[in-house]
Amino acid sequence: MDIVTEIHNRNKVFWVNPDRINSKKVLLKMKPGLSDIQEAEARLYRFAPLLVKLFPELNKFNGLIDSSLVAIPSMARDCGWLETGEQNNIFIKGDHELAISGSVKARGGFYAVYVIVEKILNEHGLDISLLVDKSMADIKSIIAGRSLVVGSTGNLGLSIGLMGRAFGFSVTVHMSADAKEWKKEKLRNIGVNVIEYESDYSEACRGARLSGDEAKGVYFIDDENSLDLFLGYSTAAVMLFRQLNLENITIEKNHPLFVYIPCGVGGAPGGITFGLKHIYGDNVYCFFAEPVEAPAMLFGLVTGENSSVSVKDIGINMETCADGLAVGRPSKLVAEIMAPILDGCFTVKDDEMLVYLSKLYDRESIKIEPSAAAGFSGPEFIINSKEGNDFLVKNNID
Template sequence: MDKRIGDKTLVEWEQAEPIVKEIREKRELLWLNPRYGERDAGLVTTRDVADAEARLHRFKPYLATVFPETEQAGGLIESPIYTTAKLQTFLGEEAGTRISGRLMMKADSELPVSGSIKARGGIYEVLKTAEKLAIDADLLRESDDYAMLAADSFKQFFSRYSIAVGSTGNLGLSIGIVGATLGFQTTVHMSADASAWKKALLRKKGAFVKEYAADYSVAILEGREQAALDPRCHFIDDENSKDLFVGYATAGNRLKKQFYEQGIPVDADHPLFVYLPCGVGGGPAGVTFGLKQAFGKYVHAFFVEPTHAPCFLLGLLTGLNDRVTVRDFGLDNRTAADGLAVPRPSALAGKAAGHLISGCFTVADARLFRYLKTLKDTENHWIEPSAAAGIAGPQMLLGSAAGKNYLEKHHLTEKTADVTHLFWATGGGMVPQTNREAYYAQASR
């Protein structure tokens, strides 16, 4: 008997959802989310995000003290936005489709401290954990100057506790760096696809790295189980953490402020399309939640995944969220985009933000390397392969039947000349130069 995936066999899924056959054949495609616009499940609230914003504000003096790269911004961990007109021209010429409107890059590859989108959620959850421990021990009050947390006495206090995480790379990097800086005993359980340089950097920063020969699903399971044996260990769970989610969500109001400062409108006549690389889904889902708070119905978020590992797409398509893996559909989860090499999606992300996501793209690894090289050649920005996934968004939206259907359904076809396309460059700021050159060389072959 064929294995059942939820309430259907694989053959039945292909019959019910013809796009499943294309997914299984590892084709690049755009899937439109029929749940888009459904009622909010209420798992995360605007108050949750406001609390996160206030907490990050309290920590600014500490961050400015221990991470000099944030001093000029007063301890704010935020990334710039860039207009990428030369890249836009290239994409239009490559596809034979005019990319109308404005193309921009949200450079989370340049986020201070850890150089990736994970600096948002990962660092936030570590800071929240530290704050709670210190307040519960009567060592800190919310009205205090948090720069005091940099003192050796606090490092000694936090050294009595531990933090653990399972990661393909970037989440572990952000948590490992800030956790070790605070003084926590920090363990990062890393999957086989994690880059060697990320493991080396974590060890250099004082974190313990535990390596696995298996993929992300094994690393996070082992990390979760081992952390549960230690009552003084806080496990940061990329598949289920609300704190990670709201940390990412703070990006929404920050982007709104950046757009305002640059005179970029987002309204009924100037829609915003955002393309977010997706692994387990927590980061892009949290960002999408924040974007919807900031811009409402005028922002349209699309997730972009490797053709070999579209776990979030399959979670939404089947409605099974974390109860499905790419291997159920015959896919191997093998991709050079280490941050996106995830076989099973986050349960929380799908339930909290599944109704906010317009659709999902899939892209081949070859495209990731080609766009990594093109971004460097046209705009002089270095990113890592996974961060290049979103660059495919405008081509596929404007040049595909599904994309044109989406524009028509939402009365956007006549507004494409005034749209802003924003690809979220999720990481790459800390990639060693030798690795960058190797990525570039691979794309040049």
């Protein structure tokens, strides 16, 4: 049975990208590049003092948005990924605990707002450092009359809404039918205009796109094709690199890093993979995890059609408990960047996500959303499936 048929039948699949080539070589020719990641990180540091002013709880993080690297040995042993007595080598990046918004989407969403704020300041001949000593009223007076619009299944809208309102923007979030009610209410409670759709994520994004008009001060943040979002996510790789160094974990050919990242439209996992490949090259193996009910990136890459196809074309309607991954069509920008560097994708059923979610809470006392649990099927595929074992043999990994 060919893989498109497997996808259509909503079977679990583990797909290894046949088009992946030497990361270092392809990245040298690719735009964006390493300098763009470095500039994105520099912008985070420029905004850090102001973030402490806006959100005092960030003082202990020096104004940076990052999460802990959390060992999960009890869950790993329970799942059979770690032998009794074996030193733990399985971690989660705890973005469920990210300050202010509590999801990975804060990395890209907050950064995209920073880019717009800095652009407005530059138009007024101002520098971000000058805002640190200004009152909140002064800061908001500079931004006054401008708006942000975004389409979202939930978490990106939450991130844009929280940061946008903190700076004084009016914010409108176009939310798909998959969005959770509590996220809509949280946005409304901080003064965000929430427009609800009875249709899917793509329609919400289309509605947001049509309402954007930068010339009139209405800035559309494009979850499907935003380079700013992508680069914001890429800085997570730099932060992870530093954390692994602090744990004395060396990543090299004979000691590679495997990373399993939940994927919706692709911005967050794509940006993180892009950053990690720049740092570790082919010593890091990155796989995207998607629900069997919404394998947008997998379908786009397998067919080679990227964003020109939707899983709706083969009768899949994105009905999944993982609302953050309920996407039918991948980002064109991300799919094109990932095509030569991503190692592969796999799909997971809803009931498996819920089992992993429960195990993580029972064994490690960590609470996450279903979307965040999709990646836990990665070690299971690599360790216990024929496809995973074939991948290890092909890449000479013990």
